[in-house]
Amino acid sequence: MKDLLGDDRTAMVKASKLLCDDKSTTPTLLRFLDAETRVDNRHAILYALTWHSHLAQWDLMVGILKDVREAPLVRGQAAEYLAYNFPKVRTDSVEFKVAVDALLEALKDPSPEMRYCAVHALGNTGHPPLLPALREMLQDTTPAPGWVGTVSSQASESMEWLESMHEQRRKQGP
Incomplete structure (x- = not known):
């Protein structure tokens, strides 16, 4: 846990990956x-929380996604949480609508990384x-730093x- 709060990026990534499987750490990570x-x-920290898949963090992640003061890397991780948890949320729910609205807004973000994550x-x-x-995002051929491909290539894959x-x-219902 202490490595998450340190300055060594390699140790931070390793700790984050180890904590992905330990859902009992959710309160501490929060x-x-x-x-x-x-x-x-x-x-x-968000990476580990993403894999905990607790829907209780849905509103937190939407809030982080919407907060333009957050770095694109952080906002993108919040979008990834939503991506992995959308199958657990009904399409006719308020939670679904609020998250989708935030992601649609993120498609206009100046950061290609953010647009890439929103499309995903x-x-x-x-x-x-x-x-x-x-x-519409098929028009955005901007490479996304830290990701493979462009916003456009991710949009194509996301459509599929x-x-x-x-x-x-x-098959499962709404």
């Missing part, structure tokens, strides 16, 4: 996140009405994923 201001440390998360919704927004997720949702 306390760390509340007090931590450094970007890399916040990202590492929207693809995980399994919600066909979002296809036009993803289709959205359709696949929609099939799963259709």
